[in-house]
Amino acid sequence: MVFQKALSALVLALPIVLGLPSKRATDLNPRCEFLVPIAKDLLENLFDNECGDAAHGALRLIFHDAIGISPTVGGGGADGSIFVFNETELAFPANDGLDDVLDDVGPFFLKHSNALTPGDFIQFAGALSLAQCAGAPRVQFALGRPPPRAASPPDLVPEPFDSATKILERFASVGFSPQEVISLLSSHSIAGADTVDPTIPGTPFDSTPSVYDTNIFIEVLLKGFLFPGTSGNQGEVMSAINGTLRLQSDSELARDSRTACFWQEFATNHAAVQKQFGDAVFKMSLLGQNTRDMIDCSAVIPQPPALTNFVPSFPPGQSLTDVQQSCATTQFPNLPVLPGPPLVVPPIPQADDGDDS
Ligand code: HEM
Ligand SMILES: *[C@@H]1O[C@H](CO)[C@@H](O)[C@H](O)[C@H]1NC(C)=O
Ligand SMILES: *[C@@H]1O[C@H](CO)[C@@H](O)[C@H](O)[C@H]1NC(C)=O
Numbered sequence: 001m002v003f004q005k006a007l008s009a010l011v012l013a014l015p016i017v018l019g020l021p022s023k024r025a026t027d028l029n030p031r032c033e034f035l036v037p038i039a040k041d042l043l044e045n046l047f048d049n050e051c052g053d054a055a056h057g058a059l060r061l062i063f064h065d066a067i068g069i070s071p072t073v074g075g076g077g078a079d080g081s082i083f084v085f086n087e088t089e090l091a092f093p094a095n096d097g098l099d100d101v102l103d104d105v106g107p108f109f110l111k112h113s114n115a116l117t118p119g120d121f122i123q124f125a126g127a128l129s130l131a132q133c134a135g136a137p138r139v140q141f142a143l144g145r146p147p148p149r150a151a152s153p154p155d156l157v158p159e160p161f162d163s164a165t166k167i168l169e170r171f172a173s174v175g176f177s178p179q180e181v182i183s184l185l186s187s188h189s190i191a192g193a194d195t196v197d198p199t200i201p202g203t204p205f206d207s208t209p210s211v212y213d214t215n216i217f218i219e220v221l222l223k224g225f226l227f228p229g230t231s232g233n234q235g236e237v238m239s240a241i242n243g244t245l246r247l248q249s250d251s252e253l254a255r256d257s258r259t260a261c262f263w264q265e266f267a268t269n270h271a272a273v274q275k276q277f278g279d280a281v282f283k284m285s286l287l288g289q290n291t292r293d294m295i296d297c298s299a300v301i302p303q304p305p306a307l308t309n310f311v312p313s314f315p316p317g318q319s320l321t322d323v324q325q326s327c328a329t330t331q332f333p334n335l336p337v338l339p340g341p342p343l344v345v346p347p348i349p350q351a352d353d354g355d356d357s
Contacts, residue, residue, distance in 0.1 A: 027299050028299040028300065029295060029296065029297065029299070031143075031295055031297075032143065032295065032297035032299065032300055034115055035124065035143070035297055035300040036300060038112050038115065038116070038124070039124075039128055039300050039301075039302075041108065041111075041112075042108060042124075042125055042128050043128060043131065043132070043302075045108070046058070046104065046105065046108050046125070047128070047129060047132050049132065050132055050210070051129075051132040051133035051134070051136075051190055051210040051211070051212075052132075052210060052348065052349060052351065053202065053348055053349060053350050053351040054104050054105075054129075054351040055129035055130075055132045055133065055190070056129070056190055056191050056192065056209070056348070057098075057100065057101035057104060057105065057351070058101070058105055058122075058125040058126050058128070058129040059126050059129045059130065059187055059190065059191070060098070060101065060187075060191065061082065061098065061101055061102075061105065061122055061125070061126060062078070062122055062123055062125075062126030062127075062281070062284065062285060063157075063184075063187070063284065064082055064089075064094070064095055064098060064157055065077075065078055065079070065080060065081065065082040065083075065119070065122050065123075066078035066123075066284045066285060066287045066288075067156055067157055067158070067170075067174070067284070067287070068081060068082070068089070068152025068153070068156050068157070069152070069156070069174055069287050069288045070153065070156055070173055070174070071173055071174070072173075073153040073156075074153060075150075075152040075153050075156060075288070076119075076148050076149060076150065076152070076288045077174075077286075077287030077288020077289060078119050078122070078123055078145060078284070078285050078286065078287050078288060078289060079118070079119040079145060079146070079147075079148035079149075079288055079289075080117060080118020080119035080120070080121065080122055080145065080147065080148050081118075081119075081148035081150065081151050081152050082095070082098070082102075082122070082152070083102070083106070083109060083118040083121075083122065083148075084118050084147070084148050085148065085150065085151030085152075086102060088151035088152075089151055089152055090102070092152075092154055092155075092157060093159070094155075094157035094158065094159050095157060096195040097193075097194045097195040100194065100350075100351075104351050105125060108121075108125070109121050109122075117145050117146065117147050118145075118147065118148060119145030119146075119147075119148060119289070120143055120144070120145045123141065123142075123145070123285040124141055124143075126281070126285070127139045127140075127141045127281075127285070127301045128301060128302075130212070130281075130304055131301060131302040131303070131304045132304070133190045133210065133211065133212045133304055133305075134210075134211050134212065134304060134305040134306065134307050134308070135211055135212035135213050135270065135274065135304070135305075135306070135307030135310065136190070136212035136274070136277075136304040137274045137275065137277055137278030137281075137304070138278065138298075138301055138302070138303045138304060139278045139281045139282050139285075139298075139301060140278075140282045140296065140298040140301070141282075141285070141296075141297050141298050141300065141301050142282075142285070142286065142289075142291065142294040142295065142296055142297065142298075143294060143295050143296075143297045144289075144293050144294035144295055145289050145294070146293075156170070158170055158171075158249065159235060159249075160196065160234075160235030160236070160247040160248050160249045160250075161234050161235040161248055161249070162249060163252070164249075164252045164253050164256040164258070164259065167181070167249060167253065168181060168258065168259070174287055175283075176280065176283075176284075178258050178259045178262065179259075179262045179276070180276065180280045180283075181253070181259065182253060182259050182262040182263050182266065183262075183266070183273055183276035183277045183279075183280050184277065184280050184281070184284070185216070185250060185253065186212070186214075186216065186217070186266065186273045186274075186277045187277070187281075188205040188206070188216050188247070188250060189205070189206055189208070189209070189211070189212050189213060189214070189215060189216040190209055190210065190211070190212050191204070191205050191209060192204040192205055192209055192245070192347075192348045193205070193236075193245050193247070194350075196233055196234075196235055196236050196245060196247070197227070197228070197229040197230055197233045197236060197245060199229045199230050200228055200229035200245075200347065201347070201350060202347035202348040202349070202350050203228050203229065203243065203244065203245040203347055203348075204243070204244055204245070204345055204347070204348055205220075205244060205245060205246070205247065205250065206219050206220075206241075206244060207219060207241055207243075207244060207315060207343055207345045209348050210348075211307065211310075212274070212304070212307065213270065213307060213310050214266055214267050214268065214269070214270050214273060214310075214312055215312075216250070217254070217263055217264070217266045217267035217273075218267045218268075218312060218313075218314065218335070219239070219240060219241055219244065219315065220246055220250050220251060220254045220263075221254050221255075221263070221264070221267065221323050221324055221326065221332065222240035222241075222314075222315075222318055222322045222323060222324070223240060223322050223323075223324055224237055224238030224239050224240050224246055224251070225238055225240060226238055226239060226240070226242060227239070228242060228243055228244060228245050229245075235247060235248050235249070236248060237251045240315070240318065240322065241315055241342075241343050241345060242342065242343065242344045242345065243343065243344050243345030243346060243347070244345050254326060255324065255326040256326075257326075257328060260326035260327045260328070261327035261328070261329060261330065263326070263327070264326065264327040264330065264332055265327075265330075267312060267332070268312045268333055268335070270307065270310065270312075311336060312335050313335050313336045313337060313338045314335050314336070314337045314338065315337075315338055315342070315343055316337065316338045316339060316340045316341060316342055316343060317337075317341070317342045318337065319337055320332065320334050320335070
């Protein structure tokens with residue numbers, strides 16, 4: 001079947017690109033130079049030089065565009081179809097909330113649409129979004145995606161109420177191992193939800209949503225006892241920190257025997273998750289693409305600020321006894337406890353989206 005062929009061609013071609021040494025700015029390929037002013041525009045004017053709502057949205061967008069491919073039903077992967085066929089794809093329930101992201105990102109895409117295809121623009125903006133977030137990896141960026149030919153088929157984007165099995169199978173069908181899936185979920189360290197509980201838009205998934213650290217992996221393993229807003233929302237379970245929202249999917253993958261030890265390992269190993277996430281994001285950005293037709297423009301992506309003074313810790317008032325031990329082979333390590341009263345994490349300030357539809 002044609003899609004299967006495309007996918008295996010991709011997997012075979014991948015190591016060639018992945019094997020490139022990460023380039024320094026001085027190694028800039030002249031064919032990538034036009035990206036330098038576009039990067040500056042996005043960093044300053046779309047992201048406001050912050051790891052905030054606009055950067056989080058651009059990061060989510062790379063996933064929702066790229067995952068639209070399957071060996072059985074087709075789809076173009078990281079092809080920009082979510083921009084061009086927005087009428088179709090934004091109606092998918094799993095894409096709830098992306099209308100606001102496209103409202104923010106869309107004008108920049110249109111401004112640069114003579115220079116970049118939709119697929120390249122989305123993956124470029126996503127790679128740049130990470131450059132705003134302290135502790136994030138510098139991800140590679142390859143240029144050369146052709147314009148999308150059709151909308152993604154429905155039901156390819158995972159939902160937060162999907163079972164761990166369904167999520168792992170969805171990712172496996174496009175070549176991602178359980179360990180890679182968990183590394184990708186470190187994105188939820190710099191993320192929040194607008195639509196899961198619509199009464200509290202901008203509710204972060206961990207206590208530090210503007211920093212790429214490992215708190216998401218620690219906090220999601222704590223025994224949940226509160227809803228930050230209303231109860232009974234589909235895809236949400238109780239969290240352990242006021243002001244943070246726990247996705248059911250994150251909760252299940254943290255506790256599932258196939259993934260719990262990766263989750264636990266990442267809780268205290270920032271360097272490991274940073275590296276694996278960077279590799280997995282780049283691999284995801286090539287879904288459905290023919291890497292032989294692409295060029296490495298990684299040198300345009302700035303190095304994100306380093307994570308300073310981060311010590312994996314339990315939140316104030318909680319300790320090892322609050323951890324729901326889920327990895328069968330290794331005990332969750334004892335960590336220092338942050339001082340102070342129980343946290344109340346503020347919402348993520350929302351990028352203004354004038355129309356509010
Ligand atoms: C198991 C698969 C996944 C599920 C079920 C899932 C689910 C969700 C949900 C429900 C939201 C909140 C949307 C809203 O209400 O506004 C969200 C936000 C987000 N997700 Fe995921 N996600 C998954 C994987 C990923 C991956 C692989 C990435 C990597 C790029 C990612 C990046 C993000 C980001 C950055 C946000 C925050 C968006 C914002 O704050 O505006 N997610 N995710
Ligand atoms: C799709 O994008 C076009 C062009 O930006 C916009 O006018 C239209 O309102 C969008 N449709 C949806 C459903 O978001
Ligand atoms: C969370 O904190 C707010 C503000 O201090 C408080 O009003 C609310 O009751 C707390 N919610 C829970 C579930 O503890």
